[in-house]
Amino acid sequence: MNRLCAENLSVRLGGNMVVAQANLALEAGQLIALVGPNGAGKTTLVRALAGLIPADGVVTVDGQKLATLTAAERARKIAYLPQGHSFHWPVTAEAIVALGRYPHADLFSGLSAADSDAVCRAMIATGTDALAQRIVTTLSGGERARVALARALATEAPTLLADEPTASLDPRHQLVVMELLRHAARAGGTVLAIVHDLTLAARFADRVIVMERGHIVADGAPDDALSVRRMADVFGVEAVVVEIDGRRLPMAQRPI
Amino acid sequence: MTRAARNGFGLTLGLAALVVLLALASLMVGPARLSPGDTLAGLFSPDSPAGIIVREIRLPRTLLAVLIGGTLGLSGAALQGLLRNPLAEPALFGAPQAAAAAAACVIAFGLFGATSFAVPVAGIAGALVSIGGLVTIAGRRASLTVTMLAGLAFASFAGAMTALILNVAPNPYTALEIAFWLLGSLEDRSADHLLIAVPFFVASWILLGLNARAFRVLTLGEDAAASLGVAIDRVRLMVVIGVALGVGAAVAVAGSIGFVGLVAPHLVRRAVGSDPAKLCLPAALAGAALLTAADIAVRLVPAAIELKVGVVTALIGVPFFLLMIFSERGQLEGAPT
Numbered sequence: 001m002n003r004l005c006a007e008n009l010s011v012r013l014g015g016n017m018v019v020a021q022a023n024l025a026l027e028a029g030q031l032i033a034l035v036g037p038n039g040a041g042k043t044t045l046v047r048a049l050a051g052l053i054p055a056d057g058v059v060t061v062d063g064q065k066l067a068t069l070t071a072a073e074r075a076r077k078i079a080y081l082p083q084g085h086s087f088h089w090p091v092t093a094e095a096i097v098a099l100g101r102y103p104h105a106d107l108f109s110g111l112s113a114a115d116s117d118a119v120c121r122a123m124i125a126t127g128t129d130a131l132a133q134r135i136v137t138t139l140s141g142g143e144r145a146r147v148a149l150a151r152a153l154a155t156e157a158p159t160l161l162a163d164e165p166t167a168s169l170d171p172r173h174q175l176v177v178m179e180l181l182r183h184a185a186r187a188g189g190t191v192l193a194i195v196h197d198l199t200l201a202a203r204f205a206d207r208v209i210v211m212e213r214g215h216i217v218a219d220g221a222p223d224d225a226l227s228v229r230r231m232a233d234v235f236g237v238e239a240v241v242v243e244i245d246g247r248r249l250p251m252a253q254r255p256i
Numbered sequence: 257m258t259r260a261a262r263n264g265f266g267l268t269l270g271l272a273a274l275v276v277l278l279a280l281a282s283l284m285v286g287p288a289r290l291s292p293g294d295t296l297a298g299l300f301s302p303d304s305p306a307g308i309i310v311r312e313i314r315l316p317r318t319l320l321a322v323l324i325g326g327t328l329g330l331s332g333a334a335l336q337g338l339l340r341n342p343l344a345e346p347a348l349f350g351a352p353q354a355a356a357a358a359a360a361c362v363i364a365f366g367l368f369g370a371t372s373f374a375v376p377v378a379g380i381a382g383a384l385v386s387i388g389g390l391v392t393i394a395g396r397r398a399s400l401t402v403t404m405l406a407g408l409a410f411a412s413f414a415g416a417m418t419a420l421i422l423n424v425a426p427n428p429y430t431a432l433e434i435a436f437w438l439l440g441s442l443e444d445r446s447a448d449h450l451l452i453a454v455p456f457f458v459a460s461w462i463l464l465g466l467n468a469r470a471f472r473v474l475t476l477g478e479d480a481a482a483s484l485g486v487a488i489d490r491v492r493l494m495v496v497i498g499v500a501l502g503v504g505a506a507v508a509v510a511g512s513i514g515f516v517g518l519v520a521p522h523l524v525r526r527a528v529g530s531d532p533a534k535l536c537l538p539a540a541l542a543g544a545a546l547l548t549a550a551d552i553a554v555r556l557v558p559a560a561i562e563l564k565v566g567v568v569t570a571l572i573g574v575p576f577f578l579l580m581i582f583s584e585r586g587q588l589e590g591a592p593t
Contacts, residue, residue, distance in 0.1 A: 070485075082479045
């Protein structure tokens with residue numbers, strides 16, 4: 001079932017067409033990697049899908065137009081993890097993750113038992129439960145990244161849009177986070193993640209969308225989307241393909 | 257309850273008790289020597305001489321100190337929450353400066369003295385005009401940077417207007433009256449001042465209080481907060497208007513009282529924690545306590561001319577502030593901006 005769809009989605013920023021006529025349909029149960037060189041428009045596309053910036057075209061979520069939903073309804077359906085995960089005040093990691101429950105709360109209630117459970121689950125899944133009482137501004141970059149991901153997961157929205165969730169993580173935590181995203185997808189979620197490490201994308205994603213200069217130039221199985229030819233055309237790198245566990249993984253060798 | 261939450265709750269109760277005690281003390285201070293017993297008795301007997309002094313002179317002054325201090329403290333906490341920056345203070349968007357300029361104009365060219373009823377009316381009108389201008393020029397969906405730059409322009413313009421009025425004041429006495437009025441004072445304020453300002457204070461508290469939870473979510477930055485359902489544009493508009501109404505009315509009745517809005521949130525942040533939503537009430541109480549204490553101090557210090565409370569708030573507040581900076585250097589430097 002298609003959960004999040006975009007038809008002829010275009011975004012102009014400062015007179016430049018940053019996303020041009022994008023069409024895509026994200027299915028439930030899949031981890032989809034969005035890749036592309038710097039400046040391809042990946043972040044802008046994701047922000048438009050999340051309803052955070054005005055865009056031409058139509059985005060629908062579960063068949064409803066995104067623009068017709070209230071902010072809270074949208075927030076309950078789509079969780080968004082921005083790039084950079086900055087925290088502006090020195091509060092505890094648990095307090096940050098609890099902010100993910102904001103769309104579920106009403107004006108005067110505190111955290112319900114269901115909210116606390118969701119926060120707990122998200123922190124255990126991301127391995128941040130041991131950091132719960134730590135002040136976020138004292139955490140390392142990788143720890144902060146995982147706390148930010150836990151915050152996005154705590155909403156327990158059916159769709160998760162994550163902008164570079166593996167940036168600034170060490171190799172072990174990159175694998176942990178990708179496995180976590182795949183697990184969230186297997187559990188019925190729709191997960192779209194911007195990933196710069198193409199090997200990691202090919203290894204974990206069910207589907208890869210490639211963007212170049214605002215256009216979606218490939219959308220399909222990792223094998224097809226990240227062929228040696230496309231690595232050369234889009235990313236300007238000479239790649240080799242290695243086969244591990246039956247998956248063909250592209251590895252960038254040298255710039256062309 | 258976590259430790260910070262328990263500390264915050266205890267501190268809030270303690271501050272509330274402190275505000276009540278200071279307010280009672282404030283009722284007992286003044287040129288007419290009244291014993292604590294006479295003061296309390298006077299509070300409930302409107303027709304006795306003590307009753308007239310306490311109810312018509314000291315009570316409005318005390319209530320104004322509490323309400324203005326509270327409004328300034330809350331405004332500071334709200335702006336620091338909105339801007340995610342501990343340097344934000346209520347004068348940022350120009351409303352207090354505009355209120356001061358309008359009030360100065362009335363004192364200079366009207367037939368009104370500095371304690372006349374016309375001064376607060378003009379001050380509030382000035383604050384409303386500046387906020388209306390700010391929202392119109394910056395636009396309802398303006399970014400924070402545009403809003404702040406436009407606010408800075410309005411503040412500078414209002415400051416220049418005040419300077420111009422002082423410059424062309426009809427006579428030196430008027431200029432001195434304006435200059436003294438600008439220093440901020442609660443002397444000789446009546447129940448009329450209270451009545452004209454209170455609706456604006458209440459509107460300001462509601463507008464700011466409704467957004468407390470949004471400030472908490474803004475800890476994640478504007479993009480993440482928007483994705484969680486916070487209507488950033490509306491929050492920004494409500495806070496700018498809320499601060500303008502409250503602080504504009506405060507300046508209109510009492511002149512410029514600086515520093516309380518900036519320092520009150522800092523004074524309580526260590527005990528309450530940095531959660532911008534939990535900070536609002538304690539910051540308001542700290543502001544109320546600070547201004548009431550300062551207003552008691554100006555009446556106790558023997559001087560030929562009564563000291564202005566706007567002068568004393570900084571004199572009292574700065575040592576606390578420096579002590580706080582000294583003990584929290586590490587955390588302040590470690591905090592990301």
